[in-house]
Amino acid sequence: MTTSMDRLVAAANGQIIDHIPVFCNLLDQGARELGLSIEDYFSKGEYVAEGQLRMLEKYGHDNVWSLFYVGKEAELFGCKKICYANDGPPNVEDFIIHSYDDIEKLQVPDDISTHPAFVETAKCLEILKREVGGKVPICAYLTASMSLPAILMSMEKWMELLMIGEPEVRDLLLEKCSNFFRKEIEAYRNAGADILVYADPYGSTDIIPMRVFKELSLKWMKRDLEPGGLEGVVYYVGGARLNSVAEQVINEVGINAYYPGPLDDIGESMRIVNNRALCAGVINDIRLLDWTPDEVRTEVQRIVQGGLQVSNKFFFGTVVMPYGIPDENIKAMINAAKEFGRLSLPASD
Amino acid sequence: MLDDVIKAYNEAVLDTDRALALQIVADAVAQGISPEDIVFKVVIPGLDLMVKAISEGFDTNLAQHFMTSQIAADVSERMLVLFKTPPEIVGQVIIGTAAGDLHTLGKRIVIGCLKAQMIEVTDLGVNVSAEKFVNEAVARKAQVIGVSAMMVHTARSENGALKVRQLLKERGLEHKIKLVVGGAPFRYDPELYKMVGADAWAENGVSALKVIMDCIKGVKA
Structure with a gap:
């Protein structure tokens, strides 16, 4: 029987076994599956793993997540205050860095795998590995050094430091974030994560000018990824657009999988990647809150056929998947991605 | 020159x-x-x-x-500070992030643009209740309330822009105070501003300048 991992490996080689891999970022929804509040759900690795496995069973997509919420990385730096909502993702409430002096004092944990803030994530990964390891790709979310400061000091203060602050202070922070990243990716790999989502919205020219991308994003990207290598790494720019930087990341960093933003033109993304790597077709999943299942199906058809027209090194993906998306729309999306992802259209020039 | x-x-x-x-x-x-x-x-x-x-x-x-x-x-x-006479203030705006939202960058961009345009801005900070938005707007005779929300659940929350609209309606203030929203969820769904009861939305902080200027002119007309 074909597994999700088989599908992913096939896609990476430009082949489709039964359908393209269908990745779905279902996170907070696990709380609803278990009948827990979002705060309770994210309090234990067992809950998160159970939520992921139940959703895998229910929706039949091709990945599971070890991500609780993005602010977990701030907790590894000592953040103690997370703001929980009833109907959305938790957020960092108290930033670790309040002033530039705090950057000097910022401590990168020696060993992330034994850090108290990683214990529940490790438990989650252990369960996922035991239950579906080798059969279903286990995803981890790791924020790039260029983007991590946004959750340590706020987007506003990071933009200020990046654009008008002292370069020495900026670089000290980036170096600490990069050191953290290197340890974090090692910890996740050792704990059983297969797919390392390298999250770098500040590696998109929707956020920063091309000059800054060339001077800083590329440089720090190389440093982040150098020791552990590129195995399983996916370049992810969140809701931002990828196309303007994809060529440079492929040429200079050599990452083997790309996750464009939902506002990127998928045909253009696939043509830029040009069979040199795996590339996702990503749906604007905020619209799933209000679309009908038929509208969801039509949009998935557009994305999947748009991608497969160029190459079979293609998979389907989502971004934020808001908590309030109706169940029938999640099912409609995943089913449509499988249905249209079976069709291997002739590649166009 | x-x-x-x-x-x-x-x-x-x-x-x-x-x-x-x-x-x-x-x-x-x-x-x-x-x-x-x-x-x-x-x-x-x-x-x-x-x-x-x-x-x-x-x-x-x-x-x-x-x-x-x-x-x-x-x-x-x-x-x-070098002007011979103080410039005329074009309008009054109340701004803050929606209840439950802690993201400040978009708000800061809007504030900078508005101030340069001689609009007085009162920044209520983050996680602002609908009541505070409306009470401050009334106290300062503002023509516009700006609600910034970076997350889907805060943009659509019943305690955010939707409640500001409800309060404006209940207090008979809709002709005096316009409601403008902005933030990522609105960019990914350009019709969302109508669903949350806003009069207008801006795709980014700089574009918010024109949107808010138009609302101020509309109220003053």
Whole structure:
């Protein structure tokens, strides 16, 4: 029987076994599956793993997540205050860095795998590995050094430091974030994560000018990824657009999988990647809150056929998947991605 | 000479080069261009140019919006103290992030642009209740309430813009105070602003300037 991992490996080689891999970022929804509040759900690795496995069973997509919420990385730096909502993702409430002096004092944990803030994530990964390891790709979310400061000091203060602050202070922070990243990716790999989502919205020219991308994003990207290598790494720019930087990341960093933003033109993304790597077709999943299942199906058809027209090194993906998306729309999306992802259209020039 | 200053200033802003923009302004003032002309003939038209460029599809980024706003606010603040007479205040705006939302960057960009345009802004900070938005707007005779939300659940929350609208309606203030929203969820769903009861939305912090100016004019008309 074909597994999700088989599908992913096939896609990476430009082949489709039964359908393209269908990745779905279902996170907070696990709380609803278990009948827990979002705060309770994210309090234990067992809950998160159970939520992921139940959703895998229910929706039949091709990945599971070890991500609780993005602010977990701030907790590894000592953040103690997370703001929980009833109907959305938790957020960092108290930033670790309040002033530039705090950057000097910022401590990168020696060993992330034994850090108290990683214990529940490790438990989650252990369960996922035991239950579906080798059969279903286990995803981890790791924020790039260029983007991590946004959750340590706020987007506003990071933009200020990046654009008008002292370069020495900026670089000290980036170096600490990069050191953290290197340890974090090692910890996740050792704990059983297969797919390392390298999250770098500040590696998109929707956020920063091309000059800054060339001077800083590329440089720090190389440093982040150098020791552990590129195995399983996916370049992810969140809701931002990828196309303007994809060529440079492929040429200079050599990452083997790309996750464009939902506002990127998928045909253009696939043509830029040009069979040199795996590339996702990503749906604007905020619209799933209000679309009908038929509208969801039509949009998935557009994305999947748009991608497969160029190459079979293609998979389907989502971004934020808001908590309030109706169940029938999640099912409609995943089913449509499988249905249209079976069709291997002739590649166009 | 003013034309050269305008051109050089706009290029510096587009290049996100704050130091150069400030130097161009300082040199211009030293050469006899009045602080009033710097604000009304260089800074404000520069903002308008950026708004127009974005509306016509010119590809800009968040850092450019941030720097456009910061440079405009910086220069205006430096020039205002040199004005012969205080400028006329164009309008009053109350701004903050929606209940449950802690993201401040978009709000800061909007505030910088508004201040440069001689609009008085009251920043209520983050995680602002609907009651506070409306009470402050009434107290300060504001024409516009700006609600910023970066997350889907705070943009659509019953305690956010939706409740501001409800309170404006209950208190009979809808003709006096307009509600403007902004933030990522609105960019990914351009019809969302109607669902949350807003009068208008802005795709980014710089474009918010025109949207809010139009609302102020509408209320004052």
